[in-house]
Amino acid sequence: MMLINKEDLAVKNFSKRLKEAMGENTVRAFSKISGLPASTLNGYVNKQTYPSLDRLAVIAKASGRSIEWLASGEVADENMITVSQYDLRVSAGSGALVEEERPIAEFRFSTDWLRQQGLHGKELSIVQVMGDSMEPNLFDGDLILVRHDEARDGICVIRIDQDVLVKRVQYDYAERSYLITSDNPRYKNIQLDNDFKGDFNVIGQVVRVLQRVKQHDPVM
Structure with missing residues (x-):
């Protein structure tokens, strides 16, 4: 049994995870893949703003990463x-x-x-x-x-x-x-x-x- 505090699942290091999710794509290239404006993605990368849940879902779909991992760095354990x-x-x-x-x-x-x-x-x-x-x-x-x-x-x-x-x-x-x-x-x-x-x-x-x-x- 493991206790998880909600505050520990915040947006810490989201910029780093986003860069990892984009891989070798530039912000402009990932903007075309995801459909999100490049200015919006730049704000996320530079830690100026953080995505809403619906935009997390868009990033997840475009990158193949899970929403849970993007939001918290945690990977779901089926067990x-x-x-x-x-x-x-x-x-x-x-x-x-x-x-x-x-x-x-x-x-x-x-x-x-x-x-x-x-x-x-x-x-x-x-x-x-x-x-x-x-x-x-x-x-x-x-x-x-x-x-x-x-x-x-x-x-x-x-x-x-x-x-x-x-x-x-x-x-x-x-x-x-x-x-x-x-x-x-x-x-x-x-x-x-x-x-x-x-x-x-x-x-x-x-x-x-x-x-x-x-x-x-x-x-x-």
Whole structure:
């Protein structure tokens, strides 16, 4: 597993990669190949401006290089799968308002490991726990891997109205209701019956703790 910071994938050394992509072609010659104005390419070469995504795609097609390599210098590894970490402000306490749902970092996992965990091909994300309601299994600051498909029971990330929580969820098929509990006995249970009028959604099931802030023996 390898953490990739978004800022590390910036446009550093793009000019150097562009020159390599153009090969023996001059800027004017590559302009004719790509269809981009020579003045635009000169701006990239001289580090005065940087291309937008659509122009990266044009350069990639003309040079035979990948967009990923042009943008970051990274070469895609078919044996690695990227999973995004989101700033969901997942709460293990009384709830936290989701202000933004945007990726803030990326983790890469080998396809072999994902297959061993039964997670290959699944929709996954990573979020951070806030609060103490799931202690001693989940602590404030833990990073958790969440599977988004086929989630209904177990330790789950859920949304109740505008609050996002991580709780134990038990679905009653007969009553079509949810019992939501905390591992910390100081927190009360939540019963959501079929006639609940608010917004409720099971976002995903917690399948693994990727990073723990405390050393403890989980009983998940």
